[in-house]
Amino acid sequence: MMTIPDTRPYARALDRLKAVGLRPTRQRLALAKLLFDGADRHVSAEQLHAEAVAAEMRVSLATVYNTLHQFTAVGLLREVVVESGRAYFDTNTTNHHHFYHAEDGKLVDIDHSRLSVAALPEPPAGTAIDRVDVIIRVRGHQS
Amino acid sequence: MMTIPDTRPYARALDRLKAVGLRPTRQRLALAKLLFDGADRHVSAEQLHAEAVAAEMRVSLATVYNTLHQFTAVGLLREVVVESGRAYFDTNTTNHHHFYHAEDGKLVDIDHSRLSVAALPEPPAGTAIDRVDVIIRVRGHQS
DNA sequence: GTGTTTGCAAAGTGTTTGCAATTTA
DNA sequence: TAAATTGCAAACACTTTGCAAACAC
Numbered sequence: 001m002m003t004i005p006d007t008r009p010y011a012r013a014l015d016r017l018k019a020v021g022l023r024p025t026r027q028r029l030a031l032a033k034l035l036f037d038g039a040d041r042h043v044s045a046e047q048l049h050a051e052a053v054a055a056e057m058r059v060s061l062a063t064v065y066n067t068l069h070q071f072t073a074v075g076l077l078r079e080v081v082v083e084s085g086r087a088y089f090d091t092n093t094t095n096h097h098h099f100y101h102a103e104d105g106k107l108v109d110i111d112h113s114r115l116s117v118a119a120l121p122e123p124p125a126g127t128a129i130d131r132v133d134v135i136i137r138v139r140g141h142q143s
Numbered sequence: 144m145m146t147i148p149d150t151r152p153y154a155r156a157l158d159r160l161k162a163v164g165l166r167p168t169r170q171r172l173a174l175a176k177l178l179f180d181g182a183d184r185h186v187s188a189e190q191l192h193a194e195a196v197a198a199e200m201r202v203s204l205a206t207v208y209n210t211l212h213q214f215t216a217v218g219l220l221r222e223v224v225v226e227s228g229r230a231y232f233d234t235n236t237t238n239h240h241h242f243y244h245a246e247d248g249k250l251v252d253i254d255h256s257r258l259s260v261a262a263l264p265e266p267p268a269g270t271a272i273d274r275v276d277v278i279i280r281v282r283g284h285q286s
Numbered sequence: 287g288t289g290t291t292t293g294c295a296a297a298g299t300g301t302t303t304g305c306a307a308t309t310t311a
Numbered sequence: 312t313a314a315a316t317t318g319c320a321a322a323c324a325c326t327t328t329g330c331a332a333a334c335a336c
Contacts, residue, residue: 085227228325307317
């Protein structure tokens with residue numbers, strides 16, 4: 001089955017923004033396009049900003065931060081914490097987990113169906129489970 | 144069964160340092176005492192520094208950072224990443240997991256035996272699993 | 287027009303580093 | 312005395328904020 005290429009380059013990004021009720025500003029459209037047109041991805045603010053600059057989209061780093069947080073707040077992105085000192089955002093907002101390769105800062109999704117966390121213990125008194133994150137830290141093999 | 148109180152307040156800390164081959168300086172002894180004399184705990188550098196200052200132990204924040212990393216390097220501590228922007232260190236170095244309560248920054252251990260991660264998927268080509276971290280994020284109930 | 291969003295530069299947070307002075311073995 | 316360790320202050324990396332100008336509706 002083939003996909004017909006979209007002739008209006010920002011159409012998809014526009015739809016996404018409309019769907020969540022965020023004003024489709026030039027900057028938000030540009031970032032949404034980078035993030036959502038294509039396969040799922042994991043980005044840091046600096047990375048995304050660099051890409052936007054490389055693609056001649058004029059966006060400030062402050063706006064990239066704001067936008068990533070707004071997108072996260074409305075459920076378009078999910079924040080992944082793997083390293084203190086750098087925030088990653090994941091375009092895959094379904095229930096899933098991650099491999100993390102610290103040496104090169106790369107994340108790889110693990111579908112929820114491929115890993116099961118059995119028998120969750122009772123949370124501390126007065127609290128309820130919000131979400132379960134599994135991070136499998138990996139390293140380059142040595143044989 | 145009762146424990147006889149230790150009359151030499153730094154004896155345990157001293158033994159720990161000797162065991163891993165770190166010079167027992169005044170600062171390291173003080174921090175080891177705060178960390179290891181008592182139940183397992185989770186601390187950030189700022190927290191530990193504040194405690195040391197409160198206990199009249201003269202230690203600079205830079206030394207607290209250095210010491211936490213040295214202790215981690217020799218296996219006396221384990222770093223727990225739950226929040227970008229703040230590093231936590233855990234005195235429990237056994238294989239276990241965590242509840243994390245973001246609102247008050249508190250961690251609670253989950254013994255390895257109380258939670259099982261079944262059927263780990265194959266790591267990406269060229270990598271091997273280093274360690275598996277499960278973080279269960281919790282929030283104060285609303286009924 | 288009115289309220290929202292942006293970009294800049296400044297401020298903030300947590301952490302690391304260079305190096306002279308101090309301490310340990 | 313030689314080598315390791317400390318503390319300070321400066322530097323750092325990443326992130327957030329205040330506010331005037333620009334933009335969307």
